[in-house]
Amino acid sequence: MNLAVIADTESRVGLSDPALVVDATVWQDIARRRRQEIYNALPPEYLIAPELLENDHVVDLPETCGLLSARELSITSLSATKLLQFMHNETYTAVEVITAFCKRAAIAHQAVSKRAPIAQVRRAN
DSSP: OOHHHHHHHHHHTTOOSTTTOOOHHHHHHHHHHHHHHHHHHSOGGGOOOGGGGSSSOOTTHHHHSSOSOHHHHHHHTSOHHHHHHHHHTTSSOHHHHHHHHHHHHHHHHHHHHHHHHHHHHHHHO
16 A cells, blocks of 8 residues: 555545554554563463464464364364353363463464564565
């Protein structure tokens, strides 16, 4: 997107007021710091090998990264209703369910955070 299109869009939606426009580097720095804080808060056992994040196709990362057991993959692929049924009949414990979803969230965070800078470079070209 070129600067003329951005300026035109900003003026049409009322963002031409300098007080309303945030310097792009400011929010990018804040976002980068926040992603790093979240990454640093991940338990070491939830970290994925960096080479697994280099692939452009990360959709199957939860199944291929080795972080989730077969049981945890099963838990995180259930519908909410089915999950409640399994918890009710004590097939799965609350701790198991929470752990599985925390691991899957950690995988997603690492995949998205790793991809974001590359996506920004591609959009700029």
